[in-house]
Amino acid sequence: MTEMYTRNKPKNMLLVDASLCIGCLSCQTACQMEHDLPACCRTVRIVQLGPFHQGEDLTMSFLPTTCFHCDRPACVEACPTGAMQKRSDGIVFSDPEICIGCQTCAVACPYGIPTLNRANGKIAKCNGCKDRIDLGLWPVCALKCPTEALVFGRSTRVVQDKRQREALKLARAL
Amino acid sequence: MLDYHLMQRFTGTRRDYDRMVATICQECTVGCGLCAYVSEGRLVDVQGDERHPISKGRLCSRGTAFARDLACAERITRLAGRKSLLDDFEELDGWEQALDLLADRLKKVREQHGPKSLFIDCDTGAGLDFYYAATRFAALWGTPYVSSPFDDPNNSGSTISNAPDGDCSAWIHSRCLFIVAADPASTHPVAFRWALEAQKNGAKIVVADTRFTNTMSKADLALRIGSDAGNLLGAALMKAILDEQLCGPNSTSNGLDIPESWWNSFDEISLESAAKGTDLPVARLKEAAILVAKKRPTKLITGKRLAHLPGYEIWRTIATLMGWTGQQGGGWYPLDSGRPTLCSSADLQGENSQEIAEKAQSDSRSADGFDTPRAVICSGGLSDFHSGSKQSGKAPVLIALFGCLCSETADHCHMLFPAQNWAERESLFFSNDRAIQWSRKIVEPPDSTRSGLDFWMGLAKRFGWQDHFPWKLDDDNADHEAFVDWLLAQDTSTKGCTVEVLKKSSEDGILVHWPFDGNQSLQGSSAALVRGYEEITPEFACFSHQPADEADELYPLYLEVPDSISKKAICVGNETLDNGNLLQINPEIARALGIDTGDEVVVQDSETFVEVRAWVTRMVPRWLVYLPSGSRNKRVLVRKKGQSGPDALNILRKLL
Numbered sequence: 001m002t003e004m005y006t007r008n009k010p011k012n013m014l015l016v017d018a019s020l021c022i023g024c025l026s027c028q029t030a031c032q033m034e035h036d037l038p039a040c041c042r043t044v045r046i047v048q049l050g051p052f053h054q055g056e057d058l059t060m061s062f063l064p065t066t067c068f069h070c071d072r073p074a075c076v077e078a079c080p081t082g083a084m085q086k087r088s089d090g091i092v093f094s095d096p097e098i099c100i101g102c103q104t105c106a107v108a109c110p111y112g113i114p115t116l117n118r119a120n121g122k123i124a125k126c127n128g129c130k131d132r133i134d135l136g137l138w139p140v141c142a143l144k145c146p147t148e149a150l151v152f153g154r155s156t157r158v159v160q161d162k163r164q165r166e167a168l169k170l171a172r173a174l
Numbered sequence: 175m176l177d178y179h180l181m182q183r184f185t186g187t188r189r190d191y192d193r194m195v196a197t198i199c200q201e202c203t204v205g206c207g208l209c210a211y212v213s214e215g216r217l218v219d220v221q222g223d224e225r226h227p228i229s230k231g232r233l234c235s236r237g238t239a240f241a242r243d244l245a246c247a248e249r250i251t252r253l254a255g256r257k258s259l260l261d262d263f264e265e266l267d268g269w270e271q272a273l274d275l276l277a278d279r280l281k282k283v284r285e286q287h288g289p290k291s292l293f294i295d296c297d298t299g300a301g302l303d304f305y306y307a308a309t310r311f312a313a314l315w316g317t318p319y320v321s322s323p324f325d326d327p328n329n330s331g332s333t334i335s336n337a338p339d340g341d342c343s344a345w346i347h348s349r350c351l352f353i354v355a356a357d358p359a360s361t362h363p364v365a366f367r368w369a370l371e372a373q374k375n376g377a378k379i380v381v382a383d384t385r386f387t388n389t390m391s392k393a394d395l396a397l398r399i400g401s402d403a404g405n406l407l408g409a410a411l412m413k414a415i416l417d418e419q420l421c422g423p424n425s426t427s428n429g430l431d432i433p434e435s436w437w438n439s440f441d442e443i444s445l446e447s448a449a450k451g452t453d454l455p456v457a458r459l460k461e462a463a464i465l466v467a468k469k470r471p472t473k474l475i476t477g478k479r480l481a482h483l484p485g486y487e488i489w490r491t492i493a494t495l496m497g498w499t500g501q502q503g504g505g506w507y508p509l510d511s512g513r514p515t516l517c518s519s520a521d522l523q524g525e526n527s528q529e530i531a532e533k534a535q536s537d538s539r540s541a542d543g544f545d546t547p548r549a550v551i552c553s554g555g556l557s558d559f560h561s562g563s564k565q566s567g568k569a570p571v572l573i574a575l576f577g578c579l580c581s582e583t584a585d586h587c588h589m590l591f592p593a594q595n596w597a598e599r600e601s602l603f604f605s606n607d608r609a610i611q612w613s614r615k616i617v618e619p620p621d622s623t624r625s626g627l628d629f630w631m632g633l634a635k636r637f638g639w640q641d642h643f644p645w646k647l648d649d650d651n652a653d654h655e656a657f658v659d660w661l662l663a664q665d666t667s668t669k670g671c672t673v674e675v676l677k678k679s680s681e682d683g684i685l686v687h688w689p690f691d692g693n694q695s696l697q698g699s700s701a702a703l704v705r706g707y708e709e710i711t712p713e714f715a716c717f718s719h720q721p722a723d724e725a726d727e728l729y730p731l732y733l734e735v736p737d738s739i740s741k742k743a744i745c746v747g748n749e750t751l752d753n754g755n756l757l758q759i760n761p762e763i764a765r766a767l768g769i770d771t772g773d774e775v776v777v778q779d780s781e782t783f784v785e786v787r788a789w790v791t792r793m794v795p796r797w798l799v800y801l802p803s804g805s806r807n808k809r810v811l812v813r814k815k816g817q818s819g820p821d822a823l824n825i826l827r828k829l830l
Contacts (some may be wrong), residue, residue, distance in 0.1 A: 020370060023388045024363035029235035033220070033242070051386045051792040058792060060391035132188045143185060144222060146232040146367040172376045 009089035012133065013155040014142060015162060016064050020149035023048055023062035027141035027150060034129065034140045041117045041124040043067070044141050064149060066141070067092060067113045067126035075125075078108035083123070093127035096120070185231055187211045187219040196223055196680070198603050198613040200301070200596040201236035203510045204228060204342070204365045205605025208237060210597070210616040217241050217597070217617050225683045228343065228605065234363045244595055244617065248580045251622050254590040263590065269624060269632060276589055277636035279572050283549040289316030293547035293570075296322035297554020299578060300593060301601050303654060304553055304626020306518040306661055307643070311630045313519035314639050319547065323737070335490055336481070338512060339505030341607040341685075346371045347503030350469035352462075353381045354489075355404035356477030356509050359388035361736070365606065369475075372503070378469050380462055382407055384734060385758070385800055386793045397462060398795060400453035401732045401807070404480040408488035409715050410448040412495075413440050414463035421467075421495060432495075432712050439715035448715075467496065471504025478510040478737040479807075485716035495712070510737065513604040514667045514688045521664075522642065546570070553577055553593065553626065576629050591629060594619040601625075602658045602676075609685040610668065612658075612676035627652040729779055729811050730826045731763075732797055735804030756789035758800040759812065764790040766825050767814055774815040777801065779808050785815065797830055 023046050031037070031044045043066060050060035069092045076084045076092060083098035084105050094105070094114070101121040106114040117124040129139035137143075142152040151158060191211035199206045207226025211219040220241050222231035243249070253272040254263035266272045283291055294312055296305040305322050312320045345351060345368040358366040370392065373379055381393035382404070390396045399407055415421060416437075449459045466472050474489050489506045490499075498504030549572040573587040578595050598619035603611045624632075631643040631652055645657040655673045662668040667689040679686045757775055769775055771790045776783055777799070786801065794800050799812055813822035 022359035022363060022366060022370070022392060024359060025235045026233065026238065026363060029238050030233070033238050050391070053792075057396060058386050060386060060388075060793075062388075062391075129188075135186070135188055137184050137186050137188065140221075143183060143231065144233045144238060146234060146363045147370050148367075169374070172374075 011090045011155055012152060013158045015151040015158045017149050018061060018063050020147045021062040021064050022147055024146060026144045026146060027064060030140040030144040037117060037124055038119045041115055043124055043126040069128060074108040074110060075105035075114055078104045080104055091128035091130050093130055094123045094125055096122045099123050183231060185221055185224055187221060189218045191218055195614055195616045197616060198611045199237040200603055200613060201240055202362060203512060203606045204362050205603060205609055205611055206233060206237055206364050208233060212617060215618060217244060227685050229364045232364045243579060244597060250577055250580055250590055250592040251620050252592065256588055272591065273632045273636060276574055277633060280549055283572055287548045291548035292317040293319045293550045295550065295552035298323050300553035300626045301596055303601060307627050307630035310518040311634055313522050314642060336508060336511060337608055338507040338606060339499055342368050344503055345369050345473055348372045348377050348471060348473040350378045350466055350472040351475060352466050352472055353389055353475045354407060355383055355480050356475060357387040357389045359392060378465055380465060384798055395462060395465060397454055397458060402483055403452045405483050405485035405488055406451040408492060409485055410452050410459055411463055412488060412492055413445055413448040414459050415467050416440050417445055418463060420463060436712050436714055443715060471498045471501040473504060474506045476508045485713055487713035491713040509606060512606040512608045514665055516661055516665050518661060552583065592623040594623045594625050599625045600654050608687045610671055610676060610688055612673060612680055625652055627654060627657055726809055729809035730830050731799050731810050731812055733777065733804060733810040734798055734800045734807050736802060755786060755803045757786045758789050758791050758794045760794050760796045761790050761792060763796055763829060764788065766829055767822055769814050776813050776815055777810050779810045
């Protein structure tokens with residue numbers, strides 16, 4: 001069963017190119033709307049770094065952060081009810097039917113990703129838009145990102161895309 | 175040009191739906207296409223429209239989050255009224271009774287204080303139909319005081335000379351983008367993506383602003399300028415270009431008939447003096463001038479607030495003189511200026527409308543230009559002048575709010591009229607790119623709500639002016655299509671364009687632009703554009719800046735607020751510190767005043783004060799504070815809550 005599942009669900013990847021992020025919060029809002037999350041739950045979060053002094057000038061950047069869907073997720077190991085699960089395609093998600101809101105996963109996660117949704121007392125975290133992916137659709141954060149700072153696809157294709165972007169950068173510089 | 179297309183995007187919704195409506199987002203002026211999915215009359219999902227030429231499937235946070243406004247708890251759904259602000263609201267039976275009551279109270283105000291005691295404040299949320307019907311009603315009533323964020327200084331819209339050249343998607347062809355007093359990365363992120371695409375292709379981005387904005391964080395050259403110095407920067411840039419002889423040999427034949435006096439106006443001042451008003455070092459100014467002039471074509475992108483400062487036409491002058499106008503990726507792109515000059519009261523001859531229109535041009539932008547209004551009809555948050563009038567004891571005797579959501583204004587009004595959201599009505603929309611679009615209704619409005627046109631038609635009927643508002647359907651509701659057809663026929667730049675044309679172009683995935691020339695193409699006549707540019711006169715050097723007055727001594731900090739159209743992107747229901755309504759304050763000033771991030775602070779000027787929480791950040795320079803929700807720029811004093819005003823003033827005087 002597991003092998004068949006693996007065969008049918010190839011792994012995808014979300015590429016985050018922070019150099020293209022403009023801090024517009026489109027991804028964050030799209031995620032909240034898609035999953036009916038309240039303000040306290042930011043399963044995609046834009047971290048603003050700066051402005052910092054760099055010589056006489058200032059510099060500022062934005063870092064979109066979300067669940068890394070770890071290969072060996074500590075949250076899954078720690079969950080006492082089995083609500084936190086990892087799919088065969090790599091997506092780590094929390095099943096709200098089973099979750100008791102104990103937040104053990106939040107403590108276990110080294111990145112502090114799972115947060116408590118106070119509206120329903122369950123854990124909220126990025127579920128990789130698994131329901132959309134099962135329908136062959138992109139996750140909403142990548143789809144609505146205006147600058148293509150978030151790109152989604154098969155890992156081989158995303159890596160190829162990243163290589164081509166860098167090659168283009170080099171070619172243009174020359 | 176080297177080009178590479180990303181992998182295919184797979185779009186759509188995972189939710190069950192009955193129908194999909196392809197329409198236009200009206201949350202800002204970009205005019206993105208969106209696909210709204212409706213199930214059993216309820217909006218269940220919103221995605222970007224991949225076919226739309228402007229947005230190509232992208233949507234910003236406002237375009238996604240508007241859906242929550244349709245069914246949120248703060249929605250105004252009942253007609254209500256009260257005699258005084260001390261009374262509780264009483265629900266009114268229906269629109270007929272409510273409009274009768276409003277008309278009676280307006281008549282009394284008119285008898286006691288005259289027609290010019292009425293002030294109409296139009297919010298962007300109420301839509302263009304509310305604004306245009308309001309200006310028509312105002313002309314009939316006899317008041318020039320109609321305020322709207324759609325307004326330009328000429329109060330009627332943009333002419334071709336101060337409207338954007340080309341589409342934002344053409345920014346990708348620019349070699350340099352010079353962005354002044356605007357933060358499109360925050361306010362128009364979908365348009366700004368084209369600037370980043372250009373940067374990927376080797377273009378340089380130069381950003382000049384008072385604050386260190388999201389847009390500036392992506393700049394190759396960042397220029398921190400003084401308050402209200404945007405147009406001064408334009409003149410100083412022109413001076414630097416002339417001094418460095420960067421104009422090129424054919425500059426005088428680029429469509430401008432330049433008189434000798436124009437050259438003299440720049441010769442008479444040194445570059446050092448020109449740079450002084452901008453707070454920029456001369457070397458930095460020269461660096462910007464060389465970059466802008468050599469990396470051609472350059473696109474000049476300016477913020478709306480510059481339109482209200484002297485010397486605004488300098489940007490058209492630079493673009494034309496340098497030969498960028500008309501080039502793909504070059505020219506001038508003033509943000510939020512894509513609306514043509516449409517006058518909805520020009521046909522009201524004999525009703526002294528011309529006089530009113532002329533007076534409105536000079537007065538409507540300034541709250542100081544007229545007596546305190548005794549009656550106000552507004553469609554959003556009231557501006558500062560109202561707070562001032564409260565302080566001076568001249569509060570209006572009647573405030574009627576026609577709005578969607580409860581706001582602070584609702585607490586200060588006498589009558590509430592529930593309005594339709596833009597997603598609940600068919601409407602006309604002008605995007606930044608001079609595109610004319612027809613926005614389709616997504617869901618049916620709540621029964622108790624009406625459109626802006628319905629509101630004004632109902633009120634006009636009570637004054638016997640129904641013949642001037644003839645756009646009526648059989649069921650007595652407003653015929654928006656007939657109104658828009660009539661409105662577009664009022665100006666030569668839109669004449670011939672009809673709702674039918676707009677609907678068809680939308681189905682075909684084509685944008686209709688103004689000036690409209692249906693016989694030649696749907697894209698607008700390029701010949702008309704060129705003619706329009708030839709008619710402009712060059713802006714003379716203008717380097718004067720206001721000297722500090724006595725009030726500056728008492729209010730040493732400068733409060734900057736966003737343009738009312740260009741609000742920052744939002745995150746749904748923000749409650750936490752990092753994105754809320756926080757006062758941005760420089761760390762050095764904050765430290766001296768004992769203010770830390772999250773502390774409650776008081777921001778006060780001579781008339782008003784507000785209490786907000788602080789966000790200590792280097793985004794603002796020492797002399798500036800920034801508030802995302804204010805209504806106008808002004809000088810203020812900031813102090814920590816509990817700290818005395820004189821103490822804070824003494825500290826600030828030593829620092830600034």
